Amino acid sequence: MNFEAVIGLEVHAQLATDSKIFCGCPARPPAGRSVAEIPPNANTCPICTGHPGTLPVLNEKVVDYAILAGIATRCSIRGKSVFARKNYFYPDLPKGYQISQYDEPICEKGWLEIQALPTSPDKRIGINRIHMEEDAGKNVHAHGYSLVNLNRAGVPLIEIVSEPELSSAAEAGAYLRSLHAVVTYLGISDGNMQEGNFRCDANVSVRPAGQKEFGTRVEIKNVNSFRFVEKAIDYEIQRQIGVIEGGGKIVQETRTFDSNKNVTISMRSKEEAEDYRYFPDPDLIPVRVTEARVNRLRSELPELPDAVKRRFMTELGLSAEDAAALTSTRDLALFFEEALQALSETGIDRAKGAKALANWLTGEVGRLLNESGVEIRNSRLTVVHLADLVRVTLEGAVSSTGAKQALSEAWSTGESIPAVVARLGLKQVSDLGELEPAVEKVIAAFPGQAAEFRAGKEKLLGFFVGQVMKATGGKANPALLQELVAKKLKQMGDS
Amino acid sequence: MAEISEALTRRVAELARLRLSQAEVTQFTGQLQQILSYVDQIQAVDVTDVEPLIYPNASREAADSSREPAFRADRVVEPRNAADGSPKVLEAAPEIHEGAFQVPQIV
Known part of the structure; x- marks a missing residue:
């Protein structure tokens, strides 16, 4: 029998605000520091630790950022949205409920365009809703006791829920990358998956090809890289097909992905949605959003990744693959454009320079960045390094092998390309x-x-x-x- | 009227992480049933044309739909520390371990 997969994704993106969603506690570590460096509970107050008698007050920037995400994904923005209490009992949640949105989320019914492979046609994936909510705290389990750190409790999130319209792991990966690019271009989230500020849950089911009804779905929780999401979904699709072909039935449950073994593992049987006993939070009046606010945000919208990608292809003649790679993050796209500008000023043809720059950034430089796990802005490489590198190779002054050597020196020491070339005698003989x-x-x-x-x-x-x-x-x-x-x-x- | 069975009482107890004895299950099943009968009385009232009241100041809010709520500006208010420099909230904790609230083992 032929099967088809039905996949829907829920993405939690941490919003890049300074303070938490309902109180003034810092929402993230100071620049250059990681979450792990903040002492436990140092960023907490009576509000985010759920003390009796405290009242939440909504952070305006959270509303603006959620609306920006909605505009960028062609959602309609509700003039009135409502915060609800999602009740559950677990020590990561001091109040006994999470403040979220339920039947009246701030954004609804949008879409995002994806390309599973550079050669595949564009596919529109529906976005069911985007809502605002607070993050929960973090528990560490030891032998005989558990520890509660509430620094993350009350950190603002948006949850972006796709329609179940993805049909393969590759499409799910493309959707995530595309969404990640959107939130980072908007500047509303740092999108750092390792730090947990862009997390994904995947709902996966399979059904005989052509069947209308969905199969029983399984939720895969909190996978922390694009590649792992793809692997987890691939494994889960095969597992479910195996169960059905073996005469078994799929159990609705939550599973987690083991990235060492590349398998998903059962966590707990899923509580029914009703068990959360959602009801409107009487502490927070409905969020009214005026047309004027939405229009102002719309006018402030930066150029989005899709548009930048198209511009790179039409204006610079880059391939779809190169353009997609260069626009995967806003930083990389900006770096590329600045380096190209520096290069053009030396009289090098723009299209030729663009192609050569793209080759370096997606090739050798990309490899160095991947291996070290460093973002280009945090590396020693500057746009001047890249422009010099391309210029000396295009002019024939340095061979491609020599240029790679120069890059590797500049990468580790930050020394300028002309200085490395002179010091190591990399100039090739053209006389x-x-x-x-x-x-x-x-x-x-x-x-x-x-x-x-x-x-x-x-x-x-x-x-x-x-x-x-x-x-x-x-x-x-x-x-x-x-x-x-x-x-x-x-x-x-x-x- | 909805029936509260002992099985439902046990399920609710499980979700609330409460351990109940058989005597308590019997007792609470009866009490929950009584509460539901009380709710049934309230539900008998016809509220067809009455707007649900969720918020104490709902009438003012409904009167002016163009009015945005009072937001808080995105400004950090530094959390308070105790005299020894540790987070103030920990003062209320019965048990602390390495700066974290220590609670009975969860998993």
């Missing part, structure tokens, strides 16, 4: 007067091969080029050298 004697010497040393070349065995050209490279310590300009060797081989044969 014919300097190369000619070396070429003649090599040809004279291999008379047999020279004769074979002249008799038509042209692939021996590479052999001679290699020999001269060896003799000159790899510094000869390869294009120039190839031309010169071919010319000399013919000339010396004629004489």
Whole structure:
């Protein structure tokens, strides 16, 4: 039997506000510090720890950021939305309920365009809703006791719920990347998955191809990287098909992904939605949002990743793949544009420079960033490094091998490209007067091969080029050298 | 009227992480049933044209739908510390371990 998968994603994005959603406690560590460096409970007060008699007051920026997310995903913005209490009993939640939104969320019914592969057609994925809510605290379980840290309690989140319209792990990955790009371009979330400020739960079910009704769904909780989400969904689809084909039934449950074994594991049977006993929070009056506010936010909307990507393709002639990679984060796209600007000022053709820059950023530089887990803005590399690197290779002053070496030096020390090139003697010899004697010497040393070349065995050209490279310590300009060797081989044969 | 069974009482107790004896299950099942009968009396009132009252100042709020609520500006108010520099909230904690509230083992 053929099966098809039905996938819906719930993304929690932490909003990049300074203070929490309902009180003035810091919502995140100071710049350059990580969450782990903040002492437990240092960012708490009577409000976010749920003391009796306290009242929440809504942070205006949370409303603005949620609306921006809604506008960017073509949602309709509700003029009136309502906070509700989601009741559950667990020590990460001091009040005994989470303040969230239920039947009247701030944004509804939007969509996002995705491309599962650079070559696939665009697919529109519906967004069911975006709502505002507070995060819960963090529990650490030890032997015989548990510890509660409420620094995260009350940190503002938006939850973005997709329609169940994704049909493969690749589509789910593309949707997440696209959504991640949107929130980071808007500047409303840092989107750092390792720090937990962009988290994803996936609802996965399978059904016989063509069947209308959905199969029983399983929720995969809190997977913390795009790649792991894809792997977890792939595994879950295969697991469910296996269960059904083996005559079994899918149990509605919550599972977690084990990234070491690449499997999903059952966590607990899911409580029914009714068990949360949602009701409107009487401490918070409905959130009225005026047209004027929505219009002001709409006018402040920055250029979104889709538009930047299209611009890179049409104006600079970049491939869809390069354009997608360069626009995956706003920082990388800005870095690329600034480097291109610096490069254009040196008189290099924009399209040519753009292509070469894209190659470096998606290739060697991308590899260094991935390996170190550093964001480009936090690395030692500057736009000047990249512009210099592209310029010296396009001008033929440094070979591509030499340029890679220069990049690796600049990466670890921050030294300028011209300085590294000078210090390591990476400049390639492009002076014919300097190369000619070396070429003649090599040809004279291999008379047999020279004769074979002249008799038509042209692939021996590479052999001679290699020999001269060896003799000159790899510094000869390869294009120039190839031309010169071919010319000399013919000339010396004629004489 | 909805029937409260002993099984339902046990389920609610489980969700609230309460451990009940059989005597308590019997007792609470009866009491919950009584509460529901009381709610039934209230539900008998016809409220077809009455707006639900959720918020104490709902009438003022409804009178002017163009009015936004009083928001809080996104400004940090530094949390208070105790005299020894540790977070003030921990003063109320019965047990503390390495700056965290210590509670009975959860999992």
